[in-house]
Amino acid sequence: MNDRHDHDARTRLDKWLWAARFYKHRTLATDAVEGGKVQLNGLRVKPAKDVKVGDTVAIQLAEAHFTVVVTGIAEKRGSATVAQTLYAETAESAAARQAQREQRKLAATPGADLHGRPTKRDRRQIGRFTDGF
Structure with missing residues (x-):
């Protein structure tokens, strides 16, 4: 793989995103x-x-x-370890993603309180709710 870390190297944005493995296809x-x-x-x-x-x-x-700083340019898509050398994530971005991950852990899963089919009582309540509109 021809990795270039010099400051005059350039490549297209979509090609870099693909080579850095943020997207599976270009x-x-x-x-x-x-x-x-x-x-x-x-x-x-x-x-x-x-x-x-x-x-x-x-x-x-x-x-x-993600907010990343470009640290390298690759002409071809390589392995994941090589792709990780092409960028450095900012501290703020990593902290925000970690906070989102923790928040998702604490949030209840949608539909967790639902257990199977509605009962006869539930169907009556649904009927009252929908008939009222």
């Missing part, structure tokens, strides 16, 4: 950038925008938000 990375889920240095950009070492990339993956 088209998914392209769609995320076009959809505004990825920002480069605080700005919404196009997928072909060049990324260089030192840039800040904000990535939204489902409920997870």
Whole structure:
């Protein structure tokens, strides 16, 4: 793999996201950038925008938000250990993700209080509720 850590190395944003293993396919990375889920240095950009070492990339993956600093450029997608050397997550981003993880642990799962089919009493209550509107 040809990793470049020098400061003049550049590559496309979608290609870097794919090589850093944030997205499984390059088209998914392209769609995320076009959809505004990825920002480069605080700005919404196009997928072909060049990324260089030192840039800040904000990535939204489902409920997870990452803010990373580019530390390396790769021309090809490599192993996960190599991909982790291409970026460094900021301390604020890691702390926010940890807080979200803890909050999800403490939250009740949806539908935890439901147990099987509604009873006759439940059906009457549902009928009263829906007939009233």
